[in-house]
Every structure is written in structure tokens, then in C-alpha cells.
Amino acid sequence: MNTSTTNIDKMESAGNAVGAGSQTLMRGLDLIEAVSHEVLTLSELAVKLDLTKSTTHRLLSALVDRGYLAFTPRSGYRLGPKLLLLGTLAQAQADLVQVARPYLEELAASTEDTVHLGVFDGDFALYLDKVPGRRRITISSRVGDRQPLSSTGLGKALMIDSPPAYWQERFDADQAAGAPKANAKVWRERMQGYATCGRAFDLEENEDQIRCVAAPIRDAAGKIVGAISVSSAAQYMSDDRMTTLTDEVRGTAGAISRELGFEPPTD
Numbered sequence: 001m002n003t004s005t006t007n008i009d010k011m012e013s014a015g016n017a018v019g020a021g022s023q024t025l026m027r028g029l030d031l032i033e034a035v036s037h038e039v040l041t042l043s044e045l046a047v048k049l050d051l052t053k054s055t056t057h058r059l060l061s062a063l064v065d066r067g068y069l070a071f072t073p074r075s076g077y078r079l080g081p082k083l084l085l086l087g088t089l090a091q092a093q094a095d096l097v098q099v100a101r102p103y104l105e106e107l108a109a110s111t112e113d114t115v116h117l118g119v120f121d122g123d124f125a126l127y128l129d130k131v132p133g134r135r136r137i138t139i140s141s142r143v144g145d146r147q148p149l150s151s152t153g154l155g156k157a158l159m160i161d162s163p164p165a166y167w168q169e170r171f172d173a174d175q176a177a178g179a180p181k182a183n184a185k186v187w188r189e190r191m192q193g194y195a196t197c198g199r200a201f202d203l204e205e206n207e208d209q210i211r212c213v214a215a216p217i218r219d220a221a222g223k224i225v226g227a228i229s230v231s232s233a234a235q236y237m238s239d240d241r242m243t244t245l246t247d248e249v250r251g252t253a254g255a256i257s258r259e260l261g262f263e264p265p266t267d
Contacts, residue, residue, distance in 0.1 A: 153214030220261030
């Protein structure tokens with residue numbers, strides 16, 4: 001009896017619990033981890049992971065197609081360019097969280113409201129950090145959430161430098177995907193104002209009775225690499241208070257940006 005095949009059969013039976021998709025994912029991750037230490041051939045990987053050659057080849061081909069692995073004839077498989085890119089992005093995100101955290105805590109303490117840190121994740125805003133405020137309110141956001149760009153303060157702050165055509169594209173896509181309904185003309189006019197002021201508002205557009213003030217974070221080249229926001233219940237976020245918070249939120253975002261090497265242009 002083929003031992004490798006027997007082991008696969010056992011894993012397939014266990015798949016009733018974890019699912020075939022999860023099983024395939026775990027095998028793919030095992031292959032990536034195996035070649036992270038040394039370049040290995042198809043036969044070596046099949047033996048190392050106790051898989052048949054056909055299964056190993058199928059998984060390796062998929063990983064090479066996606067750029068997670070690379071293949072060199074007469075040598076074997078090694079880590080691919082996609083992992084280099086993801087490693088760089090992961091490092092950048094980790095650095096941003098580390099740099100921003102003390103400023104987020106200070107802002108949360110001074111405003112008594114919840115503070116978020118987010119970045120672009122494709123065409124969404126990804127929440128990287130959250131510091132709860134002191135007020136007894138519940139804000140449903142969580143670290144790791146991906147939220148629409150057009151209806152969140154963070155998302156709009158991230159888009160401030162983007163061309164109006166991109167604003168419209170995201171607005172239309174988010175509306176089609178089920179974002180809270182909004183008037184396109186009013187939304188565009190507000191975005192133009194946000195871009196001029198260097199900050200953005202969420203006027204209960206993403207979560208009922210929750211408002212926020214957000215501002216972008218820039219790197220040494222002046223590119224927007226993240227954004228922060230101060231969020232609270234609408235009862236604590238009158239129009240006047242949101243206007244008052246603008247300078248503090250922009251100032252905090254500016255301080256984080258300077259930590260990242262950004263130097264604001266001088267008049």
C-alpha cells in the first residue's frame with residue numbers, strides 16, 4: 001500500500017471537520033514553509049510533506065502561477081516575488097502601527113473618543129489599530145476589518161489625493177455593493193471640500209449615530225500611507241465639535257507623518 005496515498009486518504013476523511021479548501025490551503029502553506037529554508041525539488045517536497053508527486057505538483061504549479069514560489073530548472077523551488085512584496089508590505093504596516101500607537105493613545109485620552117488607524121487594502125480601508133475612548137458607547141469596528149472607502153472617514157481621508165474619477169468609481173462600486181445610500185452630488189462636493197481642508201468627516205454614513213473626523217498620514221515622499229480618525233456617538237459630535245477637532249486630528253496625523261520622514265512644504 002502507498003503510504004503517501006494512505007495519509008492523504010486519512011487527511012481527506014479529517015476534511016469533514018476542516019473542509020477540503022482549508023486542507024488545500026494548509027498544504028500550500030506547508031510547501032511555502034518548506035522552501036523557505038532551502039531550494040527543494042518536486043521529489044524532495046513530496047517526500048518531506050508525505051504527499052504524492054501529482055498532488056505536490058498541482059499545488060506547486062498553483063503557487064508558482066500566483067508568484068508565491070518560483071521554479072528554477074535543475075535546481076528546484078524557492079520563495080517567489082509575491083512573498084518579497086508581501087514581506088515588505090507587512091513590515092511597512094508593522095512599522096506604521098508601532099510609530100502611530102503612542103499618538104493614537106494620546107489622541108484618545110485628550111478627546112475621550114475612539115481612535116482608529118487604517119490603510120488602503122485594495123479598494124477598501126483596512127483597520128490596523130483601535131484605541132477605545134472613555135465614553136460608554138459601542139463602536140462596532142475591529143482591527144482587521146475592511147470597510148468601504150466612500151462611506152468611512154478613514155476611507156475618505158485615504159482618498160483625498162486620488163483623482164475625482166477614482167472617487168466616483170469607489171462611490172458607485174460601494175453603493176452597488178450595499179453601502180448606505182447617499183446622494184452622489186452631495187458626496188462629491190463634500191469630497192472636494194475634504195481634499196481642500198486635508199481632512200474628512202463621516203457623518204453617520206457608515207454606522208448609524210456614529211460620526212468621525214479623519215486625516216491622512218504621509219510618508220517621506222509625501223504619499224498617503226494611512227489615516228487616523230476620531231469616532232464617537234453623534235450626541236458628542238456636533239458640527240461645531242467636529243470643526244474644533246479638525247486641527248487636533250490633522251496635527252496628530254502630521255506628527256505621525258513627520259516620524260515617517262515627511263516634511264510639510266514651507267510657504
